Amino acid sequence: MRHGRFATGLLIFSMIALVPASTPLQIAAAQAAERTASAPSALVYFHYPVDGMRVPERFTVKIGLKEMGVAPAGVVKPFTGHHHLLIDTDMVPLDQPIPSDYNHIHLGGGQTEVVLTLPQGTHTLQLLLGDHEHVAHQPPVMSKKITIYVR
């Protein structure tokens, strides 16, 4: 796996503080889990920002989801999941729980927006829906990887 291109220390991530943190990941128990089915034509996408946009250092990422619902991590319900925001990183292996670090932001409280602070420069963002165990659905529901310019 690739390291995030940016020093994690530079990346201050302020999540919606009021929602309790998602359940810690059991990375150790990360066998190839059985994957939850996604809805046909499900789509996750960025309301904001969009590909190629210039954004200030602190901005709110707003997430849209088509044909599926949002549920907090841990909730088992068909055709739901919670958002993961991948920053400056390539797509993760899809048969394992999505890592949880500065490059992989879990929105385990069911959030549909998140405030990011990124250093100036070019960054990539990508969305990936995860099921109750933070594993991508089958087929995966992921957005296009977008490039943004933080000025």
Next chain:
Amino acid sequence: MGRFASLCLVVLVTMAMDARIEAGAQQPAPTRNPSAAKARIYFIDLKDGATVPSKVKIRFGIENMEIAPAGVVRPNTGHHHLLIDTPLPPLDQPIPSDFNHIHFGAGQTEAEITLPAGEHTLQLLLGDHAHIPHNPPVVSDVIRIRVDAATVEKTRTPAPAGASVSLIEPADGATVGRNVKVKFGISGMDLAPAGTSKPNSGHHHLLIDTPLPALDREIPSDLNHLHFGRAQTETEITLAPGEHTLQLLLGDHEHLPHDPPVYSKVIRIRVANAAPEKAAQAAPKEGRQPSPPDAAVYFVYPTKGESIYPNSTIRFGLRNMGVAPAGIAKPNTGHHHLFIDVDTPPLDQPLPSDLNHIHFGNGQTEKKITLSPGKHTLQLVLADERHIPHDPPVISERIEVFVKNVRKRSRRR
């Protein structure tokens, strides 16, 4: 002809003014100076198709010829002309000088221009000492750019002299609990809700842990910039333990700071580590679930007053809370309810479920609906696992939208 001559184009020529000489004795068909072989002018760092901010610096490049100010007669020289939203002018006459034809007669090689939102074309044309294109003309490719509407500066509302805002509570340097009551004061101006354009009025914005934003555009709306668009004078916020800064900034009806801006001094507070938070958590199951302060539900699409198609996807936004399907009891979550063409139902009991009150119990955050042409109202409310709104309710503004009659779709630009 300059089709867009009426556009408010401000040109800030970065150097001296165009020292255009009085070439009063111009002949009807003056002789054109030859250009150098392989002479070329171009935009240095602006690409065709680029999206640029409203105020943009443009740099001009030249190869195989040289720049000379207007009026200087020297072979193989010329000065730049920037053509905005206009085709090439006649090449055997002096280049016009107007909003669409900007002269850089002092020999400038860059300029800062301000363009309105939308698509524009730019082209460079070299002119000689008398502003006449060379033979053959030295001209750049036409490039198309798009100006990002979000960067357009709006006109700021004036503020009266002596107007001020201040934080009445908490005091500067205070140590407080995690739930902080913040009270705002204003003097010399009135409070008015957002959207209400009234002279000498505005509404508060609380800046948390952030410096003043750019004062020539809309104040951001996020967790660090809280809007009090209903002209509130106090709020309760929840802060993590540690040091925080608070500052007030008044915004006008469009959330734009006034001119001069009206803001308070920055105060520093310390949030103690104690966590006497259980009280809220242990709220009786029977009553309404508490919502966190500053939670908000809003329409991503459409927005207030927007014209939409009969088949439109309504997209929901939620700030400071999470989405959970109906039946899932989890603090600070809920699911969306969309009210169409109805008044707000009572908020202390389960919300009705019918064609006008749509439940999104599967945690959906968007819905395609079909509406008849005409005027409709939409409103969003978040509700807990039993479809009961939170306390205080997390409810959007009731917005009005206009559904177009698709058959006579007008093609206005």
